[in-house]
Amino acid sequence: MRLRFPPSAWIDELATLRDLLPAASPDLSPSAVARWLAHAGAVCPRCGAFEGSAIASHPSPCGLCAASPPPFDAARSLFAYAGDVRSAIVAAKYAGRPYPVDAVALRLRDTFAERWRDLIPDEDPPTVVPVPVHPWKYLRRGFNLPALIASRLSLHLGLPFEPLALSRAGERVPQAGLSGILRRENVAGSFRVPRGRKVPRAVLLLDDVFTSGATAEACARALKCAGADSIVVVTVARAVP
Numbered sequence: 001m002r003l004r005f006p007p008s009a010w011i012d013e014l015a016t017l018r019d020l021l022p023a024a025s026p027d028l029s030p031s032a033v034a035r036w037l038a039h040a041g042a043v044c045p046r047c048g049a050f051e052g053s054a055i056a057s058h059p060s061p062c063g064l065c066a067a068s069p070p071p072f073d074a075a076r077s078l079f080a081y082a083g084d085v086r087s088a089i090v091a092a093k094y095a096g097r098p099y100p101v102d103a104v105a106l107r108l109r110d111t112f113a114e115r116w117r118d119l120i121p122d123e124d125p126p127t128v129v130p131v132p133v134h135p136w137k138y139l140r141r142g143f144n145l146p147a148l149i150a151s152r153l154s155l156h157l158g159l160p161f162e163p164l165a166l167s168r169a170g171e172r173v174p175q176a177g178l179s180g181i182l183r184r185e186n187v188a189g190s191f192r193v194p195r196g197r198k199v200p201r202a203v204l205l206l207d208d209v210f211t212s213g214a215t216a217e218a219c220a221r222a223l224k225c226a227g228a229d230s231i232v233v234v235t236v237a238r239a240v241p
């Protein structure tokens with residue numbers, strides 16, 4: 001039987017592929033991934049926006065968070081979405097190339113042991129939940145990159161892993177290429193906790209890229225509506241201007 005997918009979504013995906021595919025394959029060996037430069041500067045303590053200056057002793061929320069705090073408690077990203085970090089994600093998602101899942105999970109684990117140690121309180125360990133992929137993308141790609149990374153990270157951190165805490169109902173068009181406002185409208189209501197599923201009280205939500213924050217916000221709203229109390233968002237990379 002032939003699988004049928006929405007033609008407009010296919011066209012958008014192909015456009016994304018053409019625009020984003022890297023010219024050269026990055027070195028994805030564990031030793032190369034270990035050398036990828038993590039963002040080391042200041043971040044907004046709430047949304048994790050890169051601020052470009054040195055780490056402040058008493059960081060204050062960015063203007064956006066001060067005006068309208070996001071529904072998650074904190075968000076952090078390890079790398080800027082650029083160079084080999086970006087090439088590796090794009091090549092895995094759009095060209096089916098291998099992704100250094102374990103090496104990246106180890107970089108995340110090491111960061112939780114250092115700069116992010118306050119994000120996982122010993123007395124209230126969270127459950128690792130990946131952002132789900134759109135069902136037809138899962139069928140086409142055969143994997144969900146955030147779930148692969150989240151699975152390895154949960155093992156390395158000794159935390160529970162709940163890959164089915166969220167389901168994805170759908171979005172009108174792929175997020176890639178949309179501006180922030182359109183991304184929010186596009187994913188509003190796209191995520192839900194499956195009926196009858198008990199959500200963890202504390203969640204470590206994992207995604208590959210933080211762009212406008214629209215996906216993280218939609219997931220956090222769904223989880224909080226279903227009873228989650230604390231949500232920390234962690235992404236491998238963060239889009240930078």
Ligand SMILES: [Zn+2]
Pocket residue numbers: 044045046047048049061062063064065066
């Ligand atoms: Zn902020």
